[in-house]
Amino acid sequence: MRAALALSTPKVLEMSAASTETHAIKADAACLWPAGAILGEGPVWHRGEGKLYWTDIKGSRLLAYRPENDAREEWRLPCRIGSIGVPAPDWTPPQELAGTPLLACGDAGLMWLGLRGPDVATIPIADPEAHLPENRFNDGKIGPDGRYWAGTMHDPETDATGNLYAFMPDGETALLDTGYRVTNGPAFSPDGRTVYHNDSALQTIYAFDLNPDGTLRNKRVFHQFGPEEGYPDGMTTDRAGNLWVAMWDGARVEKISPQGVRLGHVTVPTPHVTSCAFQGDDETVLYVTSAKIGLDAPDSFAGALFRIRLG
Numbered sequence: 046m047r048a049a050l051a052l053s054t055p056k057v058l059e060m061s062a063a064s065t066e067t068h069a070i071k072a073d074a075a076c077l078w079p080a081g082a083i084l085g086e087g088p089v090w091h092r093g094e095g096k097l098y099w100t101d102i103k104g105s106r107l108l109a110y111r112p113e114n115d116a117r118e119e120w121r122l123p124c125r126i127g128s129i130g131v132p133a134p135d136w137t138p139p140q141e142l143a144g145t146p147l148l149a150c151g152d153a154g155l156m157w158l159g160l161r162g163p164d165v166a167t168i169p170i171a172d173p174e175a176h177l178p179e180n181r182f183n184d185g186k187i188g189p190d191g192r193y194w195a196g197t198m199h200d201p202e203t204d205a206t207g208n209l210y211a212f213m214p215d216g217e218t219a220l221l222d223t224g225y226r227v228t229n230g231p232a233f234s235p236d237g238r239t240v241y242h243n244d245s246a247l248q249t250i251y252a253f254d255l256n257p258d259g260t261l262r263n264k265r266v267f268h269q270f271g272p273e274e275g276y277p278d279g280m281t282t283d284r285a286g287n288l289w290v291a292m293w294d295g296a297r298v299e300k301i302s303p304q305g306v307r308l309g310h311v312t313v314p315t316p317h318v319t320s321c322a323f324q325g326d327d328e329t330v331l332y333v334t335s336a337k338i339g340l341d342a343p344d345s346f347a348g349a350l351f352r353i354r355l356g
Contacts, residue, residue, distance in 0.1 A: 070300065070309040074333060074351040078110055078117055082348035085334035086184065086279060087128040088322040097324065097332050098147065099350065100126045102183075107149075107158070107165070110332075110350060112324070120165050126151035128185035128195055129158075135191045136214045139168050150182040150195040155212050171216040173208075180206055184229045184279050184320065189237035190259065192219075196228025202246060209242055211259065221261050222253075229320075232280045232288060234303065241267060241288060245276040250290070250301075268305045279320025283328050291318040291333060298333060298353070311353050315346040329356025 083103035090097055096109045102125050109118040130148035132138065138146035144161030154172025158165055174180045174197055185195025188211070198207040207225030212218050226246035233240055240253045240261060252267035270277060275295020280288050286303040297310040298321055317336040324330040330352060337347035 067299070067307040067309050070311045070355075072311050072353050072355055074298075074311055074313040074353050076314070076346055076349045077115075077332075077352050078108075078350040079345065080108060080348055080350055082106070082108075082334065082336060082350075083338050084319070084336045085348055085350070086319050086336075087126070087186075088279075088320055088332050088334050088350075089129050089131055089186065090322055090324050090332075091131050092325065093131075094145070097322065097350075098129045098131075099320075099332075099334050100129055100149075101348075102127050102151075103338055107160075108350075112330075112352075120160060120163065122151075122165060123167060124152040125181060126158075127182045130185070130187045130193055133187050133191045136187075136193075142166060142168055148187070148193055150185045150193065152181055154182065155193060155195065155216070171212055171218050173210060173218045173220070177206060179204075183207075183227070184231070186231065188231070188240075189233050190255070192259070194231045194240075196225060196231070196242065198225060198227045202227055207244075219259060222264070227276075229278050230280050232282050234282060234286050235284055239303075241280065241282075243277045243280070245278055245293060248272075248274070248276055250277050250280075250288070268301055268307075278318065279334070281322055281331075283323070284326075289321050289331060291320050293317055293319060293336075298331070313346075313351055315344055315349065316340065317347065327356065330354055 082101040088099040096111045105122045107120040126149045128150045142159040144159040147158040149158045155170040157168040180197045183198045188194045192211040196209045205224045207228045209222040225244045229243040229245045231242045248270040250268045253261040254263040275292035278291040278293045280290040288301040290299045296316045299310045300308045319334045321333045333351040337343040
């Protein structure tokens, strides 16, 4: 693992404090698939296949939805997977990997997945936390720099042992930030110069400047949510640089400007909203995942996949 930690003792600069409740955006979250995910996460749009892939972390499942014909697919995974990535051009699948190649980060670190019919093959790439059995990878995605960014968390959610990593295709691993209880995100500004990352347990979204050498600097609080407002979970950005943030225990997706101002929200009919991803570049369709874990009486939408039409 390459040492690239530039933030061991960062000065955290407050950029935006908690604000009052925002107005509702005129859009509905329609249930596409009542999949009953224990912990749905990691949605990613596969342009080449016209599919949305997402994962049920606690259920050890990979799921796929094709909007063209409402087709649904499901695979059992050999371990818990927190995030999925569609390989960028620099990521060349191993020759021995059969089927549709995907990247994934989970209990065994970063790995290749090969989907062939109902079967899933795995080939390991890097596991920087094999020595931390109570940690697991949670959220992640491929960034505009081509690296696979992923965060770890303390699975019991009591200790701040989580870290943020970025992986190169050859498995070279950069440790970029430390001290998280529940990592979520990351997300990136359209110009690739700003990285956003959450500590959900602290209800805080952080922003960083991305240096040319791939390290981070200038860690600051981008947005702080109030005690009763829910917890920022997975998120994505649009072309204007706005963040779309899934709110765990908040039953909504928040839209936040690049200046940290809350612009509005879309209500989702279940409390544990976990992540979101756009379908393609026109940004008129936003997919949203959810979870049923932690609910005393799960509703019929808990763990479902939703679609929000914005255009």
